[in-house]
Amino acid sequence: MPYKVSHGKAIQVTYSPDEVFSRIQHEGIQFIDLQFTGLTGHFHHTTISADTFTPEQMRDGLPKLDGSSIIGFTSIDDSDLLLKPDPNTFAIIPWMTENKTARLLCDVYWGENRGRLSRDPRGIAQKAEEYIKTQGFDFSTWGPEVEFFVFDKVHWDVLTPYKGQSYSIESKEAPWSQEGNGYPMGLQEGYYPSTPSDTLTPYRNECVNILKNNFGILCDNHHHEVATAGQCEIDIKYDHMTNAADAAQSYKYVIRNVAQKYGKVATMMPKPIAMDSGSGMHVNVSLWKGKENTFFDPDDEDELSQTARYFCGGIINHAKALSAICNPTTNSYHRLVPGYEAPAYIAWSSGNRSAIVRVPKHLRGKQYSNLKRLEFRAPDPSSNPYLVFAAVTAAGMDGLKKKMDPGDQVRDDIFKMTKSDRAKRGIGVLPKSLGEALDELESDRKFLNPIYTNDVIDKIIELERRDQREISIRPHPHEFYLYFDV
Template sequence: MDMKTVLSIIDAEKVEYVDFRIVDLLGRQHHVTVPAYAVDEGTFKNGVAFDGSSLTGYKSIEESDMVAMPDPSTAFLDPFVEAKTLNIVCNIVNPDNTPYTRDPRGIALRAEAYLQQTGLATAAYFGPESEFFLFDSVRYDSGPSGSFFHIDSEEAFWNTGKEGQNLGYKVRNKGGYFPVQPTDSQMDIRNEMCTLMTKAGLHVERHHHEVATAGQGEINFRFDTLTRTADNLLLFKYIVRNVAAKHGKTATFMPKPIVGDNGSGMHVHQSLFNGDTPLFYEQGGYANLSETALYYIGGILHHAPALIALTNPSTNSFKRLVPGYEAPVNLVFSKGNRSAAVRIPVAAVTPKASRIEFRTPDSTANPYLAFAAMLMAGLDGIKRKLDPRELGYGPLDRNIYDLSDAEKHEIKRAPGSLEEALTALEQDHAFLLEGDVFNKEVIESWIALKRADIQQVERTVNPKEFELYYDL
């Protein structure tokens, strides 16, 4: 879709407002709305001005003027606004029209341009599986006189004895995978989400209830190129959250909102193509993978400790990344082991569908940064021929839980905390700087923002500490 098409849609659909959307460094979307009569060719050529100092990770107040440049190919009609509104995703530029280097979408676009410059492939495709919870209530507070959180769901196993109207069919702990109605009470809501996603341009493949209790779900949409998939993921989250709100529920992509049950991940499928030729397939290889694919895996696993600072960037991420909850904490690759950081799908896979699945990430990641970083790690593995078999990353097709302690000790693990991951990123980020995709300023800003998160969490008194220490 180009500028002229968008302008014709505004006229034909009698659009009243155009909503221009940008994303901050952390991955939160922001928007500014303009009456449709004020939007013309000049808007697309000159952009929309905004204050960059008010966005997390952007400019300071003395140099705050910035411009959002609309990308007409991202336009879609917003189903949640009463006045007919067209939403458009924007790139961010400086007042002199040069790209702003901290713009996450700009980083994703530079990663795609760098891929083509290397001559290794013409396109990288990404397909995230973003899990979420739909709660009926969420309350939390943190202050000098106390801190707490409380969540609730009509599906939750802890409500089996709830008084009042209680119709049973609660989801058991770790018992939520694929149950039919009435145990799965959210099918109609997910159907509505999928319908709106399809109307907005996403190609929905399937949806289902997930493993955890209390309303965990998953909706899969078709893969696309790197930047387009990141755009689609933000659109996906927008629709999930707003449909949930419409039904009096609240959606969260937080990795570990429930103690003692599975968390929500974002398994990311990825592959490289040269034109129409898939580069990850080779019949007869391990899981029918090519050497190119194995080197790509080598890059992902070699740089995984640093990558995880971008793919799992919350302190809560590391409450999910613990053994025993299907968590991919083991830095190995496997064609069947779901506790491996990299899994190779083999069921019903054609040559063009041959891909690798990085299972460690979660949806607190900024998708533009996370996908770009994964691509850069994989390309580094290809360029340096980092063979994961020679580097001790597998393949490991045995049940890890059946291994001896000595065998388990040989397996490399993902970082155990956000601080460990940030330290790894400080020490290992040269691969991200290739082709000026990332720069040191972006990485330093990211690390500073995330260390501020850690400091806030560490300095807040935890209710569990009262249980452990109050009577000592």
């Protein structure tokens, strides 16, 4: 749901269909971009003339979608789908000035009144929100911290497999740059540098302003991240589940398009640079009853309620299976290794960033009870935020129902522990590959069933197994260095 800022305060804005059509007329909108998200998290769109857009189409949907052409949606023999615009997502796209264009996010339905497409990710998030209400809560709040890279240029050659495969990354900030700005950053030395080392401050400023002024998405902080070569983070204000996932998808859309304006390219690839930190999408979550944050307990040492502990227990117990949804690419598992700040070990802690679940400790007291949350640090930005939030909900609610104990929190740096030390303390390890994660999901999938249908889980596994095979049948360039003289 969009926001506006009035007298320093963020106020949610809702639009009725009539108000959308009024804005289209008064703003001189010529085209409407109908946007939706596929099962794999890719953003899709089709564009219609504003002159032909009617209130009936807003209400009943537009017959504009062949579901068989969207990966993971439908088969070719039954593929007629409707796009139903959500008026609350109306936004004017600022870089489309010549032919003024607005966007609307859409829900995906079957034709002929057959109901919602089960594989529509936005519908899965909405289903998760309803499930939370059936369990005695009013709503949940979600704050994704999406990291990404902005490069000057990227080249790769993968279309000539018999010749070989290669890639190259160019960035003025990188220590390998031949045309740098004179202040390069070393590997893992990119956290909070000042200008001129940080070359992307104007870019991030523009992204933040567009997100607020055009898309109604509030960002309270932005900065360069740990990795060299243009790793960035822009923090989104927390919101209800579907709104937060909408914001994450719109965020990706904005940062890519603004990067193109600057002659650069932005990527959500979790680990594009070897020997450097990867990009995560830390997920902050809390459950609410009215104005009460049920994760807050003033009498607990960490101000963390039993509700939050059981929710955390669900995440811990299902962490391996969650990896297939929260880390859905083969590249994701190059990030989830010790030594690069990404959590590889299954544990929780207050303030300890080596655990997969962290309880932030910045501020204490009743006046900050709204900030009490769990931060799930394993997900990465290649994931589909609608699916991630819904899966984390399913895991956490399973923990609540079954009163799953998350175990003792781990205050020590897990990266420095020996394997035997971790075993003694019951600290597990996240899957080391996408194939392993999919094996875990196949054996531990029932916890998803209150929200996910089996056909959705099956399709996720099928698509990710395909990617796994694509990588497994091809030699890696570094293998030549290791094995050519064997």
